[in-house]
Structure formats: structure tokens, C-alpha cells
Amino acid sequence: DAKTTQPTSMDCAEGRAANLPCNHSTISGNEYVYWYRQIHSQGPQYIIHGLKNNETNEMASLIITEDRKSSTLILPHATLRDTAVYYCIVRVGRNNNDMRFGAGTRLTVKP
Amino acid sequence: GAGVSQSPSNKVTEKGKDVELRCDPISGHTALYWYRQSLGQGLEFLIYFQGNSAPDKSGLPSDRFSAERTGGSVSTLTIQRTQQEDSAVYLCASSLVSSVSTDTQYFGPGTRLTVL
Numbered sequence: 001d002a003k004t005t006q007p008t009s010m011d012c013a014e015g016r017a018a019n020l021p022c023n024h025s026t027i028s029g030n031e032y033v034y035w036y037r038q039i040h041s042q043g044p045q046y047i048i049h050g051l052k053n054n055e056t057n058e059m060a061s062l063i064i065t066e067d068r069k070s071s072t073l074i075l076p077h078a079t080l081r082d083t084a085v086y087y088c089i090v091r092v093g094r095n096n097n098d099m100r101f102g103a104g105t106r107l108t109v110k111p
Numbered sequence: 112g113a114g115v116s117q118s119p120s121n122k123v124t125e126k127g128k129d130v131e132l133r134c135d136p137i138s139g140h141t142a143l144y145w146y147r148q149s150l151g152q153g154l155e156f157l158i159y160f161q162g163n164s165a166p167d168k169s170g171l172p173s174d175r176f177s178a179e180r181t182g183g184s185v186s187t188l189t190i191q192r193t194q195q196e197d198s199a200v201y202l203c204a205s206s207l208v209s210s211v212s213t214d215t216q217y218f219g220p221g222t223r224l225t226v227l
Contacts, residue, residue, distance in 0.1 A: 034215070043115075043202050043218035044154070101153040 004088045009106040012082075018075040020105050022088030025069040030092055033064060035073045036101070037084040044087065044101070047073065078109045113137065115219035117203050123225045124193055132188045132222045136205030143186050144206075144216060145178055147199040154202065160186065161208060193226045200224070 005023040012018040024033065034049040048055055048062045050071075055062045061074040075082055087104040116135045124130050136143050145157040156170040160180040171177070175193075180186040190197055200223050204216040 036218075041223075043204075043221045046215055046217055049215060100156075103153065 004090055004102055006086075006088050006102065006105045008103065009108070011108050011110055012075075012078045014080060014109050014111050015077055018073075018078040018082065018107055018109070020073040020075075020086050020088075020107065021070065022073070023070045024088070024090045027068050027090050028092075031090045032092070033062065033068075033071050034089045034091065035060070035062065036087045036089065037082075038087070038104070039081075039084040045084075047086075078107075080109050080111065083107060083109045115203055115205050115217055117201075117219040117222050119222060120220065121223045121225075123227065125227050126195060127192055129189065129191045130193055130224065132190075132201050132224070134186045134188070134203030134205075134219060136184065136186070136203070137207075137217060138184075140205035140207050140217075141183070142206045142208045142214065142216075143180055144204040145186070145188050146202045146204065148202060148221070149199045157188070157201075190224075193224075195226045198224055198226045 003026060032049050032051050035047040036044040037047055038044045048057055048060050050062045050064055052064060054064060062071060064071045073086065085104040085106050087101045089101060115137055118133045122130055141162045143160045146154040147157060148154050158171055158178045159167040175191045178186060178188045188201060200221040202218055202221045204218045206214045206216045208214050
């Protein structure tokens, strides 16, 4: 699986959009971009994933650059409950045994 | 619907004792994974079950660790003769592996194991 690079930490004001970047310059054509988050003392929570096209669900939007070498997770209206560590992972979508979580980005939403 | 559940949520044991951790995957999910997460660290893969296939045990750190999955559903992770370095949060995940799904893993809340 391709390696990802994320900023160590970010702050965001409550109610504003949180934009979390991820670089994955060695991504392969069959690898998906997945985002998870982990709130303190809880298991990782799936957020969204995509291959080439931008994706949106009830939690977030995922913007993938045309060359697929980077992506951005957007939380449109961050709340205090969105404070967590956010992990960007690239992996083959099927028949893959494990998720390789890096250090992630610690997002702190401030009032 | 119900998510992945794990029990117990917390387990404190003495060094040398055996422990069993339980995972109930999402109904209908054919794949089940065990990970562990030490304090402030990323996830460490332990073992993977998929349907009736032989499990992938490549992540188990020693022969003190074993896991089984009965009836293709509930899984138990057993740690024998626990050591202090086994202290961690043990996470279970399940996924629906099919020709149209992308094997998105859904995690349980974890079991926090403390070995004194």
C-alpha cells in the first residue's frame, strides 16, 4: 500500500469548514483513498473513501486531485465533537488484509 | 443497525494469566480482523478471517496469541500467559467482502487490556 503524509496537527474554529490534506504521491491505479477518524478512547470510525471522483456523504466530502497524488477531507461545519485524530489511508479496496494507519492529523475544533 | 461490539470493554489481569477477548461482527460481514493499538501508536494488525478460508495469522506477535471464529460470526482472541507488554487496546473490525464492495472495515469500540 502507498505511503501517506499528513500534517501532525490542525486547529479549526467551531462552525467553520475543516480541510484536512493528505499526500499520497505513490498511489497506484487500483488503490482507494480511505479516511477514518479516532476520537479519544474509541475505535476508528469510517468516514469516506474514493478512487478517482470526489465523494460526499453525510459526514464529509473527499476531494481527490486529478493526478490522484493528494486529497483533502472536508468537514463542512466542524463541531467540538469532530475533535479527533484523522487518518488518511490508501489501499487496494478488495482482498486486502489490513489497514495500515499512520500517525494521522490531530484536529482540534475550538469554540 | 448494530455495529461491531466487543467485550469486555476493559480488562485488568495479572501477569501470567490467560485472557479471552470477544468480538461480535456486523451481521452478514464475512471478514473479521483483530488489531491492537498501544498508547499513542498506530494500529498493529494481528489476524484476519475471511469466510471459511484459513485465517491469516501473520500479525500474531507470539505463540501466546491465538484466535478463532466460530460459525463464521463471533471471534475470540486469546492471550496466554499475559505479559506487561501485552497491555494495549485490542480492536476488532469487520467488513463485507463481495464483488461489488470495497472491503470497508468497521471497527468496534475496543477492549482495553491492562496487565499488571
